Amino acid sequence: MKRYFITDIINKVDQEVELYGWVNSIRDHKKVVFIDLRDRSGLVQLVGDESLSKLSVEDVVYIKGKVKKRPQHLVNPNLETGEIEVEVVSFEKLSSADVLPFNISDLGYDLDEQIRLKYRYLDLRRDRMKRNLFYRQRVLSEVRKFLASRQFWEVDTPILTKSTPEGARDFIVPSRLKKGKFYALPQSPQQYKQLLMVAGVERYFQIARCFRDEDPRADRAYGEFTQIDIEMSFVTQEDIRRLVEQMIIEIIEKVFPEKKILQVPFPIIDYQTAIKKYNTDRPDIRESKDENVLAFCWVVDFPAFEWSDEEKRWTAVHHPFTSPKKEDLKYLEQGEYDKVRADQYDLALNGFEVAGGSIRITDPNLQSKIFQIMGHSEADVKKKFGHLLKAFSYGVPPHGGIAIGFDRLLQVILNERSVREVIAFPATSGGVTAVMSAPDKVSDEQLKELGIAVIEE
């Protein structure tokens, strides 16, 4: 196993070390050759004789060398290892590199993104992208620590599952064992997490992969995204807001100490005020756009329903499992659906929606009524949601939850331009995958085995 990361050798002056890494740059002074060696942790200067000059930029090398303190006037204050250098004793080239298709020492924003994604494994070598990968796993690691300390269980739920209408198009997967039938990829684990509450898990979370076949939009990655999915029993809206707020504050203090949260506790704005004052339900409450300021705010008291002129029916603003506010149940009785507010809470950050949640309906009669209001026939409800209504008849705890759009949250914290900058291998907004180009044709035999055919247009 690799003996040291480069930044581990700073305090090993006058010791012999073994290092592995990439040639980041070469300065060839004939008799003396300087190389900046790079690994995941950083850079260090190597000094050696002319034999080093046969190496090229991005070659992979193994070196044995001696750590030396640099004379004071040669200290490089811009480098974490700037007080030392390594005198090469011996080295071995492990892999040769061709000239890269683009520069990786800059930020990379000016490059054609298609090219960056085709060579994502090189694009990820740049400092900025490595930093983004680092923060991604670091934040998720802290999320897990925080929720475990609050006695949450992480439970994983199926990816091959049933279509349930949650507002976007499903991806579907043809079944070979049951020809002519299809699985759907989950738009969210919504029903599973509610079933886990019925099961008595009480505090659930999952870093969940979700799938929506949405139309291309410049700042999206197509197809899949990651949400921090949380559900709890025996809670109020305030409990969930407080939990998420504490989690976010703790993580930002730990992982991004240079960032300032504009207002703590996060301000709570009701939907009507947000629309009136900010003309949006995800307000940016900053007065100036300092990039190190994170301005969170909760938006509450959303309408439960909105009339869809297109579909000629009432639709759920959040989703059909969202509980109306208790004090508005009377409007439901009276058929004044536009007056009913939902027990819902969204979290906005610098003008982006980064989370949304609600207290759920647990009364099967109320849940049936909501489905009816939304134009589902009784038979339809039974077919699509019968399992959930049935589950609610066996002792269901009051429960609620929230889903944090993790890619978006991280993008905004890191001041990145799109979620694709914080995902290792994102698809383009048009749905082409990174590096390995998919979607692609499949063989006729494969289609035949699945009992489907492609329709020529």
Next chain:
Amino acid sequence: MKRYFITDIINKVDQEVELYGWVNSIRDHKKVVFIDLRDRSGLVQLVGDESLSKLSVEDVVYIKGKVKKRPQHLVNPNLETGEIEVEVVSFEKLSSADVLPFNISDLGYDLDEQIRLKYRYLDLRRDRMKRNLFYRQRVLSEVRKFLASRQFWEVDTPILTKSTPEGARDFIVPSRLKKGKFYALPQSPQQYKQLLMVAGVERYFQIARCFRDEDPRADRAYGEFTQIDIEMSFVTQEDIRRLVEQMIIEIIEKVFPEKKILQVPFPIIDYQTAIKKYNTDRPDIRESKDENVLAFCWVVDFPAFEWSDEEKRWTAVHHPFTSPKKEDLKYLEQGEYDKVRADQYDLALNGFEVAGGSIRITDPNLQSKIFQIMGHSEADVKKKFGHLLKAFSYGVPPHGGIAIGFDRLLQVILNERSVREVIAFPATSGGVTAVMSAPDKVSDEQLKELGIAVIEE
């Protein structure tokens, strides 16, 4: 938020507490009613007057009560809370329960599994299943801690991706944006993790969902499974084996202190010996079947290739990215493919294969040659693996890794009968999902939008 879990109140004698939970059982002595209240943490006895008798088993209740020490002769040594009981001051029924379709107080093995999966949210209420869910998240949490302490980064890779041949059938997903084309769900993140090594991540892991459309087998869950996926740069086979061994030993000591690992360090058996002595490449080295003994062993020196009579070509025993052992490269030159051993290592536990890994090929020429031996044409290699060979031309570190079959590992540790017992919502071996029955028909409009049709037989 729920004030206390039941097991939190043991040391709150003479204090007033609020509890939420399910009625586990009722003993109605007319003037005095005893209830065992259950939450995720355990059970506690409630004592109250006849008003409690209107509750039914599995109702969800909120109670206020006073914690009392039980007289010595009434202590229940079988209950964690057996030294106390709670005198009910007031209570509220939050949800009524119908009679459950099956008993949840036993182990549940005798029930029809279809019924258990249909009502999985009730099946998970039984102690055994709750324990399995608990251990599942507990072990994964320790895996993450261990690997983070070794400076591994957790990186997530795409689920909508490209088909690559790894021995099993792919699930495919029709593309709406590119009609007639398909994504594939990953059989493993193999190529992505190798690309992350090219990117310089050096130490990667992922708790990865993998998808294989394999034929039904009794002890499998159909379709998807979870692997602990690890990849490292600048390592030898020994490094990876040692890391995984340390991880497993640490986790078993922490999470399953009652278990005994038969032999440490894990014995290393070469493939030929395993076949000769045990007649299998995943030997059970126990002499007696004590259920608390975990007998791990490594199997090494697998043949790299096997001849497929069916396909009339050489196939990879592990996968085509596996490096031959250096000392056997000469056989490759000489065309004696059956003599070439792979730099591969599998881990067996009590007769089950629980992990498999290898040092990878990083020489593009060698990789091309291996593909040719396996009967891929040059054009075919370029189309399917061109991106990987290209990536290897830009400075690839020597690397290797391993994939631990997490469901199987947990099943064996917990002495369970099938992997389905350690998954929250498994599909049946025949591919029907739990609770929400999929696969299912989809609408003609949906098919039309995707440019596909179902072929009637």
